[in-house]
Amino acid sequence: MKLQFTLQKEEKQTDARLGLLKYNDKTYETPMFMPVGTNATVKTLSPEEIKDTNSGIILANTYHLWLRPGEDIVAKAGGLHKFMNYDGPILTDSGGFQVFSLANPKDITEEGVKFKSHINGDSLFLTPEKSIAIQNKLDSDIAMSFDECPPASASYEYLKNSIERTIRWAKRGKMAHKNPNQMLFGIIQGGAHEDLREFSAKETVKLDFDGYSIGGVANDHESKEDMYKAFSYSTKYLPKDKLRYAMGIGEPIDLIEGVIRGIDIFDCVSPTRLARHGHALTKYGKINLKNSKYKEDFTPISDCNCYACQNYTKAYIRHLITCNETFGARLLSVHNIYYLNQLMQEIRDAIKNDNLLEFRDKFINDYYGGKYETN
RNA sequence: GCGGAAUUGGUGAAGUGGUUAACACGCCGGAUUGUGGCUCCGGUAUGCGUGGGUUCGAUCCCCACAUUUCGCC
Numbered sequence: 001m002k003l004q005f006t007l008q009k010e011e012k013q014t015d016a017r018l019g020l021l022k023y024n025d026k027t028y029e030t031p032m033f034m035p036v037g038t039n040a041t042v043k044t045l046s047p048e049e050i051k052d053t054n055s056g057i058i059l060a061n062t063y064h065l066w067l068r069p070g071e072d073i074v075a076k077a078g079g080l081h082k083f084m085n086y087d088g089p090i091l092t093d094s095g096g097f098q099v100f101s102l103a104n105p106k107d108i109t110e111e112g113v114k115f116k117s118h119i120n121g122d123s124l125f126l127t128p129e130k131s132i133a134i135q136n137k138l139d140s141d142i143a144m145s146f147d148e149c150p151p152a153s154a155s156y157e158y159l160k161n162s163i164e165r166t167i168r169w170a171k172r173g174k175m176a177h178k179n180p181n182q183m184l185f186g187i188i189q190g191g192a193h194e195d196l197r198e199f200s201a202k203e204t205v206k207l208d209f210d211g212y213s214i215g216g217v218a219n220d221h222e223s224k225e226d227m228y229k230a231f232s233y234s235t236k237y238l239p240k241d242k243l244r245y246a247m248g249i250g251e252p253i254d255l256i257e258g259v260i261r262g263i264d265i266f267d268c269v270s271p272t273r274l275a276r277h278g279h280a281l282t283k284y285g286k287i288n289l290k291n292s293k294y295k296e297d298f299t300p301i302s303d304c305n306c307y308a309c310q311n312y313t314k315a316y317i318r319h320l321i322t323c324n325e326t327f328g329a330r331l332l333s334v335h336n337i338y339y340l341n342q343l344m345q346e347i348r349d350a351i352k353n354d355n356l357l358e359f360r361d362k363f364i365n366d367y368y369g370g371k372y373e374t375n
Numbered sequence: 376g377c378g379g380a381a382u383u384g385g386u387g388a389a390g391u392g393g394u395u396a397a398c399a400c401g402c403c404g405g406a407u408u409g410u411g412g413c414u415c416c417g418g419u420a421u422g423c424g425u426g427g428g429u430u431c432g433a434u435c436c437c438c439a440c441a442u443u444u445c446g447c448c
Contacts, residue, residue, distance in 0.1 A: 038410050059409075097409040118411045149409075187409090218408040227408095247409040254408070269410045276412050292403070324413060 002181050003089055003141050005030075005211070005243050005264075012354040015235060015262035016347075019243070021056070023089050023141070028056035029348055030243070031259045033250065033340040034091060034267040038064050040074075040084040042337075043272050044330040047086045052307060053337040054345075056088055057142070059267050062134050063095035063126070067119055071137040079139030091267070094131045094144035094173075096187065097248070100151070100219065105158075108148060110165065128173040136179040143177070144213060145170040147187040151220035152230075156193065163189050163200045170207055183210035185245060188234045191216060192226035197233035211243035214263065218248055228257050235262035252281065252343055252367060256360050259347050271340055275332030278321040281339040285367050289318045289332070306338035307331070 009018040019030040035042045035050065038061040042050050050058060060080060065071060077083035080090050099108065103115035112127030131146035147166045150159055170186045177184050186204035190196030204212060214234045217227045227249075235244055243265060246258045250268020258266060271281065278290040282302040287294075289301075295318065300309040308317070308331040320328025350359035364372045 036410065038412095043410080043412060061410080064410090091409095093409050098411095100409090102411085144409080147409095213409080215409070245409090250408050266408095268408050269412095270408050273407060273410065273412075277407070277414080279407085288405080290404090326413090329412080 003183055005241075007241055009351065010240075011351045011356055014260040014356050015232075016259045016351045016356050017240075017262060017264060018348060018351045019264055021089070021243075023056075024087075026056075026088070028089075030264040031255075031344055031347055031351075032056055032265050033255065033337075033344050034059055034265060035272065035337050036267055036269045037084075038269075039068070040065060040080060042333070043276070044326055044333050045337075047084070049307070049330070049334055050086070050337075051088070053334055054341040055337060057091050057265065058086065058088065059091050059093060060084075060138070060140065061093050061095070061098075062131055062138070062144075063093075063098040065092075065138060066095070066126075066134050067117060067124075071134045075137040075139070081139070089141040091142040092135045092138055092140035092144065093247075094135065094146040094187075095126050096131075096144065096147040096149050096215070099126070100149035108165075110168070113148075128169040129176040132173045132176040132184075133178075136177065136182065139179065140182060142183045142185060142211070143179070145173045145184065145186050145209070147189065147215055149215050149219060150189065150191075152191045152216060152222040152226060153220050154191065156196070159189065159191050159193065159196055163196060167200070167203045167207075170204060170209075174207055174209070185209050185211040185213050185243075187213040187215045187247070188238075189216045190230070190233070192222065192229045192233075194229070194233045197230060198237055201234050201237035205237065205239060209242070211245060212238050213245040213247050215247045217246060218254070224254070224257070227254065228261060231258055231261035231263060238262075250340065252340070253364065253372075255340070255343060256347060256356075256363060259351070260356060260360065271336030272333045275336050276329045278318075278328070278332070279336075280317075280332055281336050283366050285369065289314060289321055294318045301335055302339075304335065304338065304342070306335045308335040308338075 004022040006020050008020055021028040034057040035055050036059045040060050074080055074083050099113045103113050107114040112125055114125050117124055128146040135143035146169050148162045150162045166189055186209040188200045188204055190200045217230050238244055244263045245265045246263045249258055249266045250270040255266055280287050280301045294314040297314040312331055317328050317331055350356040
């Protein structure tokens with residue numbers, strides 16, 4: 001069944017929103033954080049463990065599943081949910097970000113994008129129609145339009161042309177979309193330029209998508225100020241009854257600032273990547289468990305109800321990470337995702353109480369110890 | 376007992392009679408935002424077994440000693 005979003009409340013002092021997502025017999029609350037499972041697995045976690053982190057929607061990637069195992073095999077398996085044994089909602093990215101990370105600008109044409117496989121160097125060609133057809137077959141619950149994701153520092157001229165083409169691609173993708181149980185989102189680009197974001201948002205909204213994504217953020221070492229502008233300049237022109245999704249955003253402070261600017265859902269590789277590299281998110285900042293000071297620290301990462309904190313010590317997890325044991329990455333992935341979902345819960349509570357700005361200030365004080373700078 | 380070889384950081388090791396002793400691993404830090412999971416970037420021997428000597432100068436040459444190792448009796 002198609003996901004259904006209903007707006008529940010708007011916060012008094014900010015643009016933050018509270019919403020409900022209905023999915024079969026389940027209901028999820030927004031704002032929400034979505035862990036990334038590129039290859040139809042949230043790296044190192046079983047679906048049961050994903051659920052134990054209180055996650056709802058998870059991501060998978062069109063580009064990766066297109067190459068391996070191929071969308072036809074996933075379709076033969078009965079779709080992504082059956083294939084990976086996950087009965088919660090799944091969102092697929094369109095491959096647009098891989099265009100940004102793998103292709104040269106000169107290989108982007110009106111028809112589509114030519115680039116090389118990261119696996120074996122094969123020449124590949126992806127088009128809006130192809131991306132949507134793959135996502136239809138994968139049978140995810142939310143599909144993304146195929147977009148170009150230019151770096152925030154690209155010239156105004158480049159961004160403008162890119163946005164116009166992305167809008168034409170969005171239209172083509174919408175025409176090609178054939179899966180009635182699948183939502184399709186359009187993607188807003190435009191760097192930190194107010195007029196470009198406005199143009200991109202208005203034109204994309206005209207195409208009437210099921211939800212809207214904000215792309216092209218945190219991809220170019222741009223300042224946080226610019227990232228937050230990109231949020232505000234985009235959400236300002238989006239309909240209130242549709243989901244807003246900030247793509248690739250996941251630093252705790254960015255989640256809070258994003259919600260304040262009217263965003264509902266976020267995804268990010270950071271909790272799982274940080275985990276693999278030995279870092280844990282805590283209320284009092286990010287800690288590096290590889291640091292020798294944790295060698296004999298027999299206390300949990302933090303006062304947290306996740307499986308890792310309930311059962312294991314920093315010294316043990318440090319040992320696992322030092323030995324490159326996957327169980328360490330798994331425990332930290334559980335913890336970091338649980339942490340972000342807990343943070344989202346606190347954000348939702350603050351919206352209910354209309355005190356999100358106070359919550360932000362307190363968060364900054366705890367997380368950065370008063371040493372926070374926005375650039 | 377005799378003869379040979381070796382002795383460089385936490386480890387494996389390269390190296391030269393003359394400014395900062397290569398490299399790798401380990402260790403110690405840091406990075407990581409729509410994922411090319413085990414990556415990237417820094418730091419890490421004031422010292423070349425010990426004691427003498429030769430030399431303007433020695434980790435590098437000579438002598439003694441110690442330790443290790445190989446061969447022979």
